[in-house]
Amino acid sequence: MSGHSKWATIKHKKGALDAKRGKTFTRLIKEITIASRQGGGDPDANPRLRTAIAAAKAENMPADNIKRAIQRGTGELPGATYEEISFEGYGPGGVAVIVEATTDNRNRAVSEIRHTFSKNGGNLGEPNSVRFMFSKKGIIAIPKEQADEEKLMNIVLEAGGDDLNDEGDTWEIITEPSAYEAVAQAVRDAKIETTMSEITMVASTYTKLEGATANQMIRLLEALEDNDDVQNVYSNFDMDATQMEEVAG
Template sequence: MSGHSKWSTIKHKKGAADAKRGKIFTRLIKEITVAARMGGGDADANPRLRTAIAAAKNENMPKDNIERAIKKGTGELEGVNYEETAYEGYGPGGAAVFIESLTDNKNRAVADIRSIFNKGGGNLGENGCVAWMFDTKGYIVVEKKVVDEDTLMDTAIDAGAEDVRDDGDNFEILTDPRDFEAVKTAMESAAIEYIAAEITMLPQNTIDLKGKEAEQMIRLMDNLEDCDDVQKVHTNADIPDDLV
């Protein structure tokens, strides 16, 4: 079973309070465009597009923006051709870092990401150096105040979830990626609101960082997420809550 998804939890706790809405919209538009290009513009027949649209609506993205992104993906409107690329490396304390990128210029992306690693006390590694430390999982976060654990457990497990875990203020639901949509739909049918739902990379094990290394890791992750060519960043670093 995957390890604790500490960084994902931290980011969702921080929420929109420190979010840069323009950057969030840009990432969502890229994801919608690529999802539509790869699987077609019909959200009912394209799970990746359906998830991307749901994420966009959750951020209150205007409907027109969503529709334009879909049309750019299907070729109805002219748009940028984004390439999906993964980058891997190590942060302070030897923590693993896995980066998902969507870019129209791979040379620029790798140069910027390498620079961020170098300045942040880490280093960009070869493909495959840390990917084996992560599992691709469906990940849904539900606040404890929304539902009791037994009800959530019954709903999620019956729909195909692998595990439901207690994470302090929240419950984390983990699924096989193939069962993610079914579990998410079951949550919605049961009127159980969630604060996050995505396909993500979860660490098999975590590494504890404290003091200076933890502070450096937070800055590294923030700087990577601020990079225009970066979509998502994953790490196996376990960072103390009081530093966030």
């Protein structure tokens, strides 16, 4: 497991996301609102909304919060009008980075993201400068003590997943986005706890970073993720697991 997925798994382990629950809820509410605006408020007929609601429930978001976010998206309740913006660029060591933002102020978002890149050893690139290196996949990371390989492989095969990878102390299920919801539900039905479960962007190749360059890359990721407009950050960096644990601590 490299880059974004490894980093996200470690942050889950250490409870870093729990400390930012407010940020997590804000990100999910924006996603629900936009999904409702674009595809309607019925999750049965709106796959993006269905996925967003499942993610919100996984974070124990109250049902009333989800309902209000849907109603703001469909126009039943007043609320901010969000715009989706995607940025592509390079981090320390030439690592490819994609940033997905949802904002009510485009100029502010562009200025802040550009500043964050330059302040942390990176720079923004042109559209499609790095996106070709990534493909959208569902990833479900499971601690090995939660389930054995045979049990998980049966879930992958029966629910339509693509692959099951051994990532040291973690199993990693890979799915196509269209199969993600069914596989994630099968894992939940089996009462198996996960450290990460989401649709993300997976790189085709990875760039290994070490020492100060690796630390600078982590600082860039953290700075981007701390921005209130940023929804998701994807990269193709890899680094030694021990160093990543130390940085995450």
